[in-house]
Amino acid sequence: MECSHKNILLKKVRKEIFDMSFEAKTSVCSDCGAYLRDNKYEQKYMHWLKGIYQERRDKFQTQCYFSKNLIKCALTYLEGYPGISPTVFMRALVTIYFSVVDSDKKKSALLESLLDSEIYDSFSNDKNRKKVNIQFKPKMMIELIAVSEFLELSPSAIVEEVVIKLMTVITSQDKRLREFWENEIRGYLDMFLKTA
Numbered sequence: 001m002e003c004s005h006k007n008i009l010l011k012k013v014r015k016e017i018f019d020m021s022f023e024a025k026t027s028v029c030s031d032c033g034a035y036l037r038d039n040k041y042e043q044k045y046m047h048w049l050k051g052i053y054q055e056r057r058d059k060f061q062t063q064c065y066f067s068k069n070l071i072k073c074a075l076t077y078l079e080g081y082p083g084i085s086p087t088v089f090m091r092a093l094v095t096i097y098f099s100v101v102d103s104d105k106k107k108s109a110l111l112e113s114l115l116d117s118e119i120y121d122s123f124s125n126d127k128n129r130k131k132v133n134i135q136f137k138p139k140m141m142i143e144l145i146a147v148s149e150f151l152e153l154s155p156s157a158i159v160e161e162v163v164i165k166l167m168t169v170i171t172s173q174d175k176r177l178r179e180f181w182e183n184e185i186r187g188y189l190d191m192f193l194k195t196a
């Protein structure tokens with residue numbers, strides 16, 4: 001039976017993130033032990049994270065490896081966006097993917113059904129790779145960590161997968177993938193890159 005969290009106590013709880021620990025008081029159910037993080041707790045957590053973001057920028061980076069061919073395709077695409085580096089572009093792709101595609105079941109199912117596995121595999125199986133560090137803002141990093149804990153993958157592995165997916169969309173000639181790109185991604189990307 002589901003607990004209705006009737007017996008609440010204010011307790012200090014600890015959260016491990018980036019090999020550091022964050023401690024703050026929040027409501028904890030004494031029956032089932034659930035942490036009912038309230039706004040005050042979330043605010044403290046964001047404040048703490050922003051402090052870490054200022055001091056330890058490296059903690060908000062994912063170290064990815066991409067096929068040189070994929071990077072070449074990204075550079076070709078970026079010819080239309082002077083001054084934008086591949087890492088800024090990749091950060092934009094990941095952020096847009098999570099806010100537009102992944103949060104919408106219909107869109108993510110559509111994308112999965114359309115993906116060109118030949119292109120996808122050629123990017124992901126290529127052993128000729130280059131290291132790319134991608135920097136994220138605190139909010140996006142929290143989301144990445146949450147997804148990575150859920151899927152039991154590293155944040156870097158998730159970023160690699162998302163970038164490969166969207167680069168497959170960009171480089172495909174398939175009409176429906178092109179439409180997906182134009183209708184679902186392109187506008188957000190242009191907006192994101194304009195403010196980058």
Ligand SMILES: [Zn+2]
Nearest residue numbers: 003005029032
């Ligand atoms: Zn409970």
